[in-house]
Amino acid sequence: MSPTLIAYSYLAGAIIFEVIGTTFLVKSEEFTRLMPTLATIVLYCCSFYLMTKSLREIPLGIAYALWGGIGIVLTVMVGFFVFKQAIDMPAVAGIALIVAGVVVLNLFSASI
Incomplete structure (x- = not known):
């Protein structure tokens, strides 16, 4: 398997x-419940570890843009489907712009 594919796999894991x-x-x-607080800490540590592994092949700016952009979209989906949080049209438009930015970055940037 290519090092780049492995790096993107690490990045995908970091995002998840x-x-x-x-x-x-x-x-x-607000950190008042022990088990969810510990889960948060462990999962964030795992995320950062995998992010560092991905940075062996992926430039920092590109990795962070993907991590942030995809993470935002997935987090909004969790909020909508799991926590039943409403999403209005300005939020959808903003998220679409973030996705468009990530797509442009990946398709047209010479930094990758």
């Missing part, structure tokens, strides 16, 4: 752990 960690962050109720 971060989104799950953020979900537990909500459940921690």
